[in-house]
Amino acid sequence: MKTAITPTRSENFSEWYQNLIVVADLAENAPVRGCMTIKPYGWAIWELMRDEMDKRIKACGVLNANFPLLIPIDFFNREAEHVAGFAKEAAVVTHYRLKNIDGVLQPDPESKLTEPYIIRPTSETIIGDAMARWIQSYRDLPMKLNQWVNVMRWEMRPRMFLRTSEFNWQEGHNVFATHEAANADAIKMHLMYRDYMEHVLAVPVIMGEKTPEERFAGADHTYTNEQIMQDGKALQAGTSHDLGQHFSKSFGIQFLGTDGKLQHAWTTSWGTSTRMMGGLFMTHSDDDGLVLPPAVAPYQIVIIPITRDENADALNAYSEKLGDDLRALGLRVLVDVSDMRAPDKMWKWIKRGVPLRIEIGGREMETGTVTITRRDLGKESKRSIGNADLMQNVQQILSQMQVDMLNAARERNKGMIHNVESVDALDAALQAGQIGFFRIKYDLTTNDRFEMLMDTYKISRRCLDEEDPTYVFVAKSY
Amino acid sequence: MKTAITPTRSENFSEWYQNLIVVADLAENAPVRGCMTIKPYGWAIWELMRDEMDKRIKACGVLNANFPLLIPIDFFNREAEHVAGFAKEAAVVTHYRLKNIDGVLQPDPESKLTEPYIIRPTSETIIGDAMARWIQSYRDLPMKLNQWVNVMRWEMRPRMFLRTSEFNWQEGHNVFATHEAANADAIKMHLMYRDYMEHVLAVPVIMGEKTPEERFAGADHTYTNEQIMQDGKALQAGTSHDLGQHFSKSFGIQFLGTDGKLQHAWTTSWGTSTRMMGGLFMTHSDDDGLVLPPAVAPYQIVIIPITRDENADALNAYSEKLGDDLRALGLRVLVDVSDMRAPDKMWKWIKRGVPLRIEIGGREMETGTVTITRRDLGKESKRSIGNADLMQNVQQILSQMQVDMLNAARERNKGMIHNVESVDALDAALQAGQIGFFRIKYDLTTNDRFEMLMDTYKISRRCLDEEDPTYVFVAKSY
Numbered sequence: 001m002k003t004a005i006t007p008t009r010s011e012n013f014s015e016w017y018q019n020l021i022v023v024a025d026l027a028e029n030a031p032v033r034g035c036m037t038i039k040p041y042g043w044a045i046w047e048l049m050r051d052e053m054d055k056r057i058k059a060c061g062v063l064n065a066n067f068p069l070l071i072p073i074d075f076f077n078r079e080a081e082h083v084a085g086f087a088k089e090a091a092v093v094t095h096y097r098l099k100n101i102d103g104v105l106q107p108d109p110e111s112k113l114t115e116p117y118i119i120r121p122t123s124e125t126i127i128g129d130a131m132a133r134w135i136q137s138y139r140d141l142p143m144k145l146n147q148w149v150n151v152m153r154w155e156m157r158p159r160m161f162l163r164t165s166e167f168n169w170q171e172g173h174n175v176f177a178t179h180e181a182a183n184a185d186a187i188k189m190h191l192m193y194r195d196y197m198e199h200v201l202a203v204p205v206i207m208g209e210k211t212p213e214e215r216f217a218g219a220d221h222t223y224t225n226e227q228i229m230q231d232g233k234a235l236q237a238g239t240s241h242d243l244g245q246h247f248s249k250s251f252g253i254q255f256l257g258t259d260g261k262l263q264h265a266w267t268t269s270w271g272t273s274t275r276m277m278g279g280l281f282m283t284h285s286d287d288d289g290l291v292l293p294p295a296v297a298p299y300q301i302v303i304i305p306i307t308r309d310e311n312a313d314a315l316n317a318y319s320e321k322l323g324d325d326l327r328a329l330g331l332r333v334l335v336d337v338s339d340m341r342a343p344d345k346m347w348k349w350i351k352r353g354v355p356l357r358i359e360i361g362g363r364e365m366e367t368g369t370v371t372i373t374r375r376d377l378g379k380e381s382k383r384s385i386g387n388a389d390l391m392q393n394v395q396q397i398l399s400q401m402q403v404d405m406l407n408a409a410r411e412r413n414k415g416m417i418h419n420v421e422s423v424d425a426l427d428a429a430l431q432a433g434q435i436g437f438f439r440i441k442y443d444l445t446t447n448d449r450f451e452m453l454m455d456t457y458k459i460s461r462r463c464l465d466e467e468d469p470t471y472v473f474v475a476k477s478y
Numbered sequence: 479m480k481t482a483i484t485p486t487r488s489e490n491f492s493e494w495y496q497n498l499i500v501v502a503d504l505a506e507n508a509p510v511r512g513c514m515t516i517k518p519y520g521w522a523i524w525e526l527m528r529d530e531m532d533k534r535i536k537a538c539g540v541l542n543a544n545f546p547l548l549i550p551i552d553f554f555n556r557e558a559e560h561v562a563g564f565a566k567e568a569a570v571v572t573h574y575r576l577k578n579i580d581g582v583l584q585p586d587p588e589s590k591l592t593e594p595y596i597i598r599p600t601s602e603t604i605i606g607d608a609m610a611r612w613i614q615s616y617r618d619l620p621m622k623l624n625q626w627v628n629v630m631r632w633e634m635r636p637r638m639f640l641r642t643s644e645f646n647w648q649e650g651h652n653v654f655a656t657h658e659a660a661n662a663d664a665i666k667m668h669l670m671y672r673d674y675m676e677h678v679l680a681v682p683v684i685m686g687e688k689t690p691e692e693r694f695a696g697a698d699h700t701y702t703n704e705q706i707m708q709d710g711k712a713l714q715a716g717t718s719h720d721l722g723q724h725f726s727k728s729f730g731i732q733f734l735g736t737d738g739k740l741q742h743a744w745t746t747s748w749g750t751s752t753r754m755m756g757g758l759f760m761t762h763s764d765d766d767g768l769v770l771p772p773a774v775a776p777y778q779i780v781i782i783p784i785t786r787d788e789n790a791d792a793l794n795a796y797s798e799k800l801g802d803d804l805r806a807l808g809l810r811v812l813v814d815v816s817d818m819r820a821p822d823k824m825w826k827w828i829k830r831g832v833p834l835r836i837e838i839g840g841r842e843m844e845t846g847t848v849t850i851t852r853r854d855l856g857k858e859s860k861r862s863i864g865n866a867d868l869m870q871n872v873q874q875i876l877s878q879m880q881v882d883m884l885n886a887a888r889e890r891n892k893g894m895i896h897n898v899e900s901v902d903a904l905d906a907a908l909q910a911g912q913i914g915f916f917r918i919k920y921d922l923t924t925n926d927r928f929e930m931l932m933d934t935y936k937i938s939r940r941c942l943d944e945e946d947p948t949y950v951f952v953a954k955s956y
Contacts, residue, residue: 028608028611030545030546030604030608031550031553031604031607032546032548032549032550032595032604033574035546035547035548036546037543037544037545037546037608038543038544039543040541040542040543040623042543043541043542043543043544044541044542046544047542063518063521063522064518064521064522064525065515065516065517065518065521066515066516066521066524066646067508067515068508068510068513068514068515068644069513069547069597069628069630069644070510070513070569070644071510072509072510073576073583073584075509076576076583077583083576083583087575087576087577087578087583088575088576089574089575090574090575090576091548091571091573091574091595092571092572092573092574092575092576092585092589093569093570093571093572093597094570094571094572094573094585095569095570095572096511096567096568096569096570096632097565097566097567097568097570097632098551098554098561098565098566098568098570098596099565100565105551105554105555105561105565106551106594107570107572107594111570116584116585117510117569118576119547119571119597126508126509126510129509130506130508130515133506145518149628150547150627150628152547154574154575166546166547166548168544
């Protein structure tokens, strides 16, 4: 059977993904090393994802603010692990003017900065500097701030949405009076992320703590949500860090406690990015293109009138009217009255993953019925439904689809989690080409033999099992 | 009479403005040359401004997208006027890695870029490059794109919100098949901006076309909305440009016309930024702090219970209940039950410009009344009102305030626009210390004498009079 995308997922997952981005018109490589341009359809998905996440962030009592793009090198340098983690991928601003020299536009030597700046790879340092000024006493705590911004980490092996030099994200930075409160809040945001991923993106997660080897640069604890892609690889899609007093000590974030004593605060940071879009796409999509859960679909419904010359005007108008009725229910609806052929319209919107397709032919207009098809189930779900019935049940149909997509992904994940009793068993499984997450005693991974396997199979420790942290999940990853 | 801000506007407008930013907790200078940190209260205002502008942009059929932060120097270089206009303030990225050399963290020489990038000062070039790929035929036109992003123009004389090295803005980029359509659309977006400024920000504008001397770098026509601040200075707050074929020719944006011939398209660009916040603040605020129009106030209403020890719990609960009732009407309400003294709470929210203040004392709780005060009118508007009356009329009270603020600003502006018949008369008026906009024949300004006045008094041509473009408005400006 011909599919919209070749190669298919099973033939070559990586190429399938590249083509998915193209056929769904989501993004393209930019003429800037490692960067992408997010096209309108892709950006519309992100706006929905962002707005829903923003609501949940604000519901946690967090306030949005906006900090500078550039960070003085000196700031960056103050926390040793942090600088070690990010220095190798920092874009550096060294001049503030261009000059035409011998016919070539280049940095004006006279505009060289004494202290260069880096473009933020993350903002713990510059926000820590501000918090040190803003926090005086226990009355100022907790302080919870977030910003939606672009960041930059120079990428040598970019991959659209998953790993790009510039990306858009939210980064939250909270401050507390005690370690206990900070750690509890890091876990709270971690759980908020899971709830968001499962119930908004319909993407199930394996959650747990990162092993010491895999922690964020400058964290005491890193909590992660790991997603399992259809090819069995892991995608780290949202992390929350208990930063202890690393940054409060480096930046002097101190407060007068209730006991009248000056002490260092405890900070956290937590972030999710456009990378989640990659996880969304690679979890649900199929060989015909994108499959979007209704919660983040720019159009939840597309209406396609199957016109003939003699009824085109009437049928288009009838379809527009149905579109208005559905919009009045609060749904995002596109009525495609463009001059493309109906089958081309269908394929266009299948490829773009619109959850529910409604087709209306001349006979249906007369009988007050339509034909509906769910994108995730395809042809098998195609059925005729009366207009009144549709209006009454359409929201339920979409909610059901949202739930079904999460359950389908959960079901698939079950078959991709494997217990292994030894490093030998892990080696054998990998050699046999088994894909997915391998659950193994963490103790068994702290040796040279395991390090070798990591190199050979490009696997890594994804996270400890939250139910039994003596076990760790190991997988290939994006 | 003591005011919350010293000096007052009449004593020293510039210092008053700096202090306004502080007392209203809007922003602060960042530890990055020319940049600011927008604090949560300031950012909440921007989010409201942005969301309302975004709605209006989308209603014009514009789609949001996201283009890279960095621009290859070569791109930037392709349009001569454009590069001349922006090269002198471009932040340049020259390296992509830091290295510890002799104990000092610095750009790793081995990571030097062959072709440096600049941080976008605006995105005509990189978007033009994408559009050249995305546009093939007349069927693809018009194409209307917008992005909400940060840009950077290195500032030597920064001023918070008005002129900062990094700022947040929306930049729209539209493409058309004919010059007529492009120019008409540039004017359409220009009018959209005026409507937004007047009816959302309550800031009246003088609108018109920029003179050739003042056009955007690379434009055929620049349309501007100029605002008059309380000190009589102009603030350019939103511009829309007819770019002719400058960028379509530099970037090869071509399309097959209905006649089957390949031709260059016609482009526009249009932008508004966080600078509008400065205009909002300097138009309405007074010597006691910020005055916000209800449409963009993070809290439209603050409720302050005037408690005594014996009734604090009951009165706070009663106030919270009233707050919930008002929120149910769709209003943004803060009930201040913090442990500050009531007069301190009042001053706090006066300084932050909350449109309507509701005070409730013990007696009022018993009689079902409250005391309301409009921020723009102050004490004179203070009155008692029954709860039922309040619930029924509160939305009308806020709408009236929105309208009154626009009218008050319009009335003030009337006294700040002066007709002058000659350059001598202009000189005399400026020497006498007259403030505001001076309307003069444009022909009279194209000579050395006028150039000298520009230098002496720091005035500039703001825009042609849209009703009679042989006249130009001249003013000092931010």
